Amino acid sequence: MSVGNGYSPPTEERPAVAVDVVIFSLFENDLHVLLIKRKTPPFQGLWAIPGGFMNLDESLDEAAARKLAEETGVTEVYTEQLYTFGSVARDPRSRVVSVAYFALVPFSSISHQPGEFEEATAWHSLKTLPQLAFDHSEILEYALQRLRYKLEYTAVGFQLLPDQFTLSQLQRAYEIVLDEKLDKRNFRRKILAAGVIEETGRRTSEGEGRPAMLYRYKDDSVTEVKTRRLFP
Amino acid sequence: MSVGNGYSPPTEERPAVAVDVVIFSLFENDLHVLLIKRKTPPFQGLWAIPGGFMNLDESLDEAAARKLAEETGVTEVYTEQLYTFGSVARDPRSRVVSVAYFALVPFSSISHQPGEFEEATAWHSLKTLPQLAFDHSEILEYALQRLRYKLEYTAVGFQLLPDQFTLSQLQRAYEIVLDEKLDKRNFRRKILAAGVIEETGRRTSEGEGRPAMLYRYKDDSVTEVKTRRLFP
DNA sequence: ACAAAAGTGTTGAGAGTACACCCATGC
DNA sequence: GCATGGGTGTACTCTCAACACTTTTGT
Incomplete structure (x- = not known):
């Protein structure tokens, strides 16, 4: 009808x-x-x-x-x-x-x-x-x-990772998606300066090499758009 | 049915x-x-x-x-x-x-x-x-x-203006929409460096003050996104 | 001791920003 | 000649990009 x-x-x-x-x-x-x-x-x-x-x-x-x-x-x-x-x-x-x-x-x-x-x-x-x-x-x-x-220009990269992650994992995520290699020191400086993630205080325990600090993202800043591009 | x-x-x-x-x-x-x-x-x-x-x-x-x-x-x-x-x-x-x-x-x-x-x-x-x-x-x-x-971060501002326009008109358009004052010299330098507009060769004839160069936008670059923000 | 990944600073180049005066025209 | 808007250059700051070595752990 x-x-x-x-x-x-x-x-x-x-x-x-x-x-x-x-x-x-x-x-x-x-x-x-x-x-x-x-x-x-x-x-x-x-x-x-x-x-x-x-x-x-x-x-x-x-x-x-x-x-x-x-x-x-x-x-x-x-x-x-x-x-x-x-x-x-x-x-x-x-x-x-x-x-x-x-x-x-x-x-x-x-x-x-x-x-x-x-x-x-x-x-x-x-x-x-x-x-x-x-x-x-x-x-x-x-x-x-x-x-x-x-x-x-935002920090949604976290969303592809588990709750807690290392900076190296996060960088790898960005590199895979953007399909380009990023500089480790610059990446860390920028992502930390953006103020959207914080240390958990815990470190990775398994895996080879030196244990890495685990980070989590701050809930309130997940969707927040940064004024400057993170990776132009 | x-x-x-x-x-x-x-x-x-x-x-x-x-x-x-x-x-x-x-x-x-x-x-x-x-x-x-x-x-x-x-x-x-x-x-x-x-x-x-x-x-x-x-x-x-x-x-x-x-x-x-x-x-x-x-x-x-x-x-x-x-x-x-x-x-x-x-x-x-x-x-x-x-x-x-x-x-x-x-x-x-x-x-x-x-x-x-x-x-x-x-x-x-x-x-x-x-x-x-x-x-x-x-x-x-x-x-x-x-x-x-x-x-x-793009140059769509033209779309609010007639086919031919002066740089001052364009700047005014940006200022009105963004609701902030822009520096004249910096505005001109940036918008010209972006390479999306070109001189027509003609000048305004009426109005007070010194006649201004008329510009038009280059058709192919209208929707093109600039890699850097124009007015961050 | 060595392999593997984590972590950390400095320097040079380029972009962005602030800023003030002369020019061409109409009245 | 003066009022009105058009047009132009430079110095400083800050952000971005490039770059290499030391530290901590497991084996």
Whole structure:
């Protein structure tokens, strides 16, 4: 039944609204993204960014969080709305407007380890991406660009690491995502000067070499944007 | 009739998708935004950002451009998607997801001058904003923040000026939007070093004082992002 | 003792900022 | 000739980038 109320369009003339969540994680010295293999046409057999339709009783942000939890079992991680994709023919079956999000999940917090549950879900290195369904290559490209950009002038890098981490781990995270080598002394000076992390007082106990100080980020400063770029 | 195809939600369970366009222009030494007075409940009598529902045969960008043309008669101006607002109760009548855009229009190109056609449409200075309907205050706040941010590290400032402009006009535009005074010599040096504008060879002929060189922006560099902030 | 990773300062270059006077035109 | 806005250069400060050795631990 049509629900036209004289102000909003009758329901037959409404597009479907989906959320797609680009889920990044860092492991094996590489940035990875979670993809799902499509079992049905169109684009059968191609990989796609996890997503689904928004329910009427949830906000967009809630829909994104729900999708993220469904795919990774993770809640309370850094999530940010990316862009809304609304070309007419982006889904060949019907009109779908898709609100894309990206999420940064520490690998240690993921309950679905690679290939553990559904065979059709897998982490892919950004260096060896398969062909993607729909306009998902474009979405992923956009997400990666945004992630790099964010890292350059904010301190979201923490969000890819466990609660406590060493400065070397953090530097490695930045190097992997930005795909460039950073100077150790300059990195430490800058990240400490930014005032967004603090010593825990504890040190790493295992591993080779000298034990390293463990840091944590200060909760209040996580999303705070720095006035100057950290890594221009 | 419901259109459930087994893959996307039946139409009764789809939100309406709207686009709202925050239209900025610069005149009378002030930044202004175009607002529309609501004639019907809810929020009757309050001002709102121009917007409307997307049609199924147009993309989101096209819907935004259409809205912009309807309100100002202007096409081909700088338009950028801002954010998508999707709280459950943002519209008390029904579920509406709104994709917000912002546009920069040179005042000289506007065919609807203030109050010329519909009484219910008017330009408002950002210094004296009325109460707004729905979550439009939030949208406007977000748009202004984004505009300022863009001006700080790109050269979109031109988009608020006519095709040809003087450096003083451009500086005034930046000063108004950023709401701070800039040094004349430093401004000129930076904006010229950025290489995004060029002399036309012509000079202003009317007005008091010494005639000023007219500049235009180089088309290809309009949207190009500078690596360094222009005005940090 | 040696391998492996952690930690630590200084110097030079370039960018950013502050600042004041002369120039061309209209009235 | 004076009022109005246009146009120009320099010195100082500070941030950024480059660079190498010592320390602590495990084996």
